[in-house]
Amino acid sequence: MKLDFTNVNLDKIDSYENKALDAFDTLMNKSGEGNDFLGWIERPVDYDKEEFDRIKKAAKKINENSDVLVSIGIGGSYLGIKAVDVACDSYFNSKRKVKLIYAGNQISGQYLSELLDYLKDKDYSLNVISKSGTTTEPAIAFRFLKEALEEKYGKEEAKERIFATTDRQKGALKDLADAESYETFVVPDDIGGRFSVISAVGLLPLAAAGLDIDKFMEGFKEGMDEYTQKSFDNPAIKYAAVRNMLAEDGKDIEVLVNYEAKLKYIAEWWKQLYAESEGKDGKGIFPVSVNNTTDLHSVGQMIQEGKRNLFETVIEIDNQESDLTIKEDKDNLDGLNYLAGKTMSFVNKQAMEGTTIAHVKGNVPNIRIIMDKVDEKEIAKLFYFFEIGVGVSGYMLGVNPFNQPGVEEYKAQMFKLLGKPGY
Numbered sequence: 551m552k553l554d555f556t557n558v559n560l561d562k563i564d565s566y567e568n569k570a571l572d573a574f575d576t577l578m579n580k581s582g583e584g585n586d587f588l589g590w591i592e593r594p595v596d597y598d599k600e601e602f603d604r605i606k607k608a609a610k611k612i613n614e615n616s617d618v619l620v621s622i623g624i625g626g627s628y629l630g631i632k633a634v635d636v637a638c639d640s641y642f643n644s645k646r647k648v649k650l651i652y653a654g655n656q657i658s659g660q661y662l663s664e665l666l667d668y669l670k671d672k673d674y675s676l677n678v679i680s681k682s683g684t685t686t687e688p689a690i691a692f693r694f695l696k697e698a699l700e701e702k703y704g705k706e707e708a709k710e711r712i713f714a715t716t717d718r719q720k721g722a723l724k725d726l727a728d729a730e731s732y733e734t735f736v737v738p739d740d741i742g743g744r745f746s747v748i749s750a751v752g753l754l755p756l757a758a759a760g761l762d763i764d765k766f767m768e769g770f771k772e773g774m775d776e777y778t779q780k781s782f783d784n785p786a787i788k789y790a791a792v793r794n795m796l797a798e799d800g801k802d803i804e805v806l807v808n809y810e811a812k813l814k815y816i817a818e819w820w821k822q823l824y825a826e827s828e829g830k831d832g833k834g835i836f837p838v839s840v841n842n843t844t845d846l847h848s849v850g851q852m853i854q855e856g857k858r859n860l861f862e863t864v865i866e867i868d869n870q871e872s873d874l875t876i877k878e879d880k881d882n883l884d885g886l887n888y889l890a891g892k893t894m895s896f897v898n899k900q901a902m903e904g905t906t907i908a909h910v911k912g913n914v915p916n917i918r919i920i921m922d923k924v925d926e927k928e929i930a931k932l933f934y935f936f937e938i939g940v941g942v943s944g945y946m947l948g949v950n951p952f953n954q955p956g957v958e959e960y961k962a963q964m965f966k967l968l969g970k971p972g973y
């Protein structure tokens with residue numbers, strides 16, 4: 551993976567070097583706020599191998615008895631899974647035996663009732679994922695799905711089809727799982743939700759869907775080898791420094807851009823990572839995302855000519871799994887013969903280059919992240935890059951990047967309205 555900058559004025563970047571390297575030290579020496587949530591740093595080499603094997607066995611069992619695995623969770627207990635799932639699947643011709651379907655990531659009664667209907671004639675299992683075990687959205691979804699599963703298979707077989715990923719020892723979900731003797735997997739104490747895709751949170755559903763979790767772990771390991779080097783040439787540190795420099799210059803919205811639709815949920819994962827890590831104490835760069843070229847025909851206007859308070863980070867993919875070459879047409883009524891012999895990925899690349907030139911003309915600084923290809927390994931590496939990046943960036947900003955106290959406020963107000971005891 552490479553990092554590139556266009557129209558980022560790097561004249562002042564040297565003055566951010568020491569601050570970035572100090573923030574990196576704070577992260578790696580575990581001397582900053584939130585240092586009890588840094589288990590993800592060494593996780594690529596320091597993980598429970600026995601649990602890893604158990605994950606593979608559970609995935610095999612799900613493959614033997616299910617066509618669908620309903621992955622129930624929200625935030626960090628949802629987005630990383632969905633990101634890798636979508637990015638690594640075929641758009642139309644999925645070869646997977648087990649389809650991942652998500653629930654508990656919102657509170658739509660229509661969604662859940664339609665899902666319950668859909669599942670009636672499917673063989674399925676449930677993976678309920680909640681670090682706290684008390685999050686309302688997955689708890690409600692699980693209550694309905696558990697009941698439906700028990701009705702379909704009987705209480706005893708249902709127990710064999712429910713997998714709970716939660717805290718090692720406490721919380722409502724842990725208590726329920728113990729009471730019902732579900733197989734449980736652990737969200738480690740020292741890994742926050744938005745960093746947890748490397749744990750059983752991500753590994754079990756991804757393995758069940760047939761993704762290669764060994765390759766996924768290898769990618770994290772490669773990320774660890776590369777992005778934990780103390781050097782201003784370390785792209786993760788450089789990225790953190792450039793973002794902070796741009797933010798201090800009034801560019802406090804970062805737009806993550808992709809040109810491949812299957813990366814959409816990578817951006818959703820990234821948004822949680824950066825928003826929950828940095829958005830506090832009245833600070834932070836607001837993370838948004840666009841999927842191009844689709845969104846060039848909607849918010850492209852705003853990026854080109856709206857308020858000049860944003861910068862872009864573009865994910866470029868060098869190699870595609872499949873492609874098409876545009877053919878000569880004898881009538882050429884659509885006027886596209888000038889593209890004959892060109893591949894669609896070439897056209898897409900020119901769209902990306904042209905957009906960069908246009909946006910740079912419009913004074914939108916442009917960071918480019920160049921990935922070789924999209925697979926389990928490369929995505930894990932990208933995740934690790936962004937995780938180190940956010941740790942360094944958050945400490946540079948002067949916040950604790952590893953808590954999310956603000957999320958409680960909506961919950962408290964909602965509980966009050968719902969009449970939850972104690973609110």
Ligand SMILES: O=P(O)(O)OC[C@H]1O[C@](O)(CO)[C@@H](O)[C@@H]1O
Binds near residue numbers: 625743744
């Ligand atoms: O896994 P849990 O505890 O249900 O939490 C889900 C998500 O909710 C939050 O705590 C707040 O949104 C996130 O940090 C977390 O990823």
